[in-house]
Structure formats: C-alpha cells, structure tokens
Amino acid sequence: MSPAAPRTLLSRVWRQLPFFVWLVVLWMLLWGQFTVLAAVTGLVIALFVTTVFRLPTAELSGRVNIWFGVVFVVVFLASLVRGAVTVAWQTLTPGQPGAAIIRVPLRIDDDLVMTHTAVATSLIPGSLVVEADRENRVLYLHVIGVRSAADVESQRASALRWEARAVRAVGSREDVALIRDGAPAVEDRIAQGGAR
Known part of the structure; x- marks a missing residue:
C-alpha cells in the first residue's frame, strides 16, 4: 500500500x-x-x-459552515410554523385559496444543493416539488395560496432563497461566489454556451 493510499481513504471517508x-x-x-x-x-x-x-458517491464540497447550517435549520423551523398557520388559515377562509405550478430554475449545478432546496420547499406546508429536472436544474413546485403573478414571483424567490441558504451552509466557495454575484440560472448558462 502506498503512503498516499491511507490519505486518499481518509479523504474519502471525511467527505462522506x-x-x-x-x-x-x-x-x-x-x-x-x-x-x-x-x-x-x-x-x-x-x-x-x-x-x-x-x-x-455524493460529491460534497468539503466545506460546511456551521453558522449558516444553524441559520438554515432555524429559518426552516420558523417557515414550517408559518406555513402550517398559513395553510390552516386558508382552509378556514371561504373560497378557493388558488394554486399554481411554478417553475424554479436553480442557479447552482450541484446535486446536494438541489436536494436541500427541494426538500426544504417540499416540507414547508403549502408547497410541494412535483418534478425535478436534474439535467437543467429546474424544480417545479405546486403551491397553494397563489392569486396573482406577484404571488408566483414571491414563491419563486422564496425557493431561490432556500437554494442560497443551502449553498451558504454546504456549498463550495465557487457556488457561494455565484450566489453572491447573482449568477443566472444553470439552464441560461447552458443556453448561452457557457459552463454549467
């Protein structure tokens, strides 16, 4: 066994x-x-x-930011309570709350970030991921309580904020820079012939 083999094994174990x-x-x-x-x-x-x-093997960035991980969990728990109260109120209010399927093109080309974003948005009452296009990094959300185009944009922005929180918690430094610099969606970068 070469001297580099134990280091490689340790590196793989640490990443997983x-x-x-x-x-x-x-x-x-x-x-x-x-x-x-x-x-x-x-x-x-x-x-x-x-x-x-x-x-x-899930490719992890090797970077975990504990502070932003805690922020992710705390904001998630607050959103869980807020979503439950909102859905309860919508069921008690007369009339249809309105619903829509919303297309959310993600900005980061990473399976872990896409999964965190999808799970967070699905677990909050009132929204559910109905499809995930892994190739183009697009989530399709079914959302209730949508009555206008502004509501659609608000829900899309909310999903993108979950993506940003996930990137800050477990994304690579390059992904953090993409979020900070306002990178376009992955599918737009592909369409322009740029790197994913």
Missing part, C-alpha cells in the same frame, strides 16, 4: 462523513427515538446501506 451521519440521524428520526439503541441500529443500517447498495 456528513452523509453517513445524516443516515444515522434520519434513522433515529424515522423511529422517533433519540436513544443509544436507535443510534447503534442507525449506525448498522448506515454501514449496510453504504456498503451493500453501492450508491454513487
């Missing part, structure tokens, strides 16, 4: 550690138990899933 930890946390959330037994069984399941199923 957040995914592995997430699988354990997800297992504990599914069972609704935060006990030692749930953590140990989650660890066994995570080992099983990552070794037996051989999914393609």
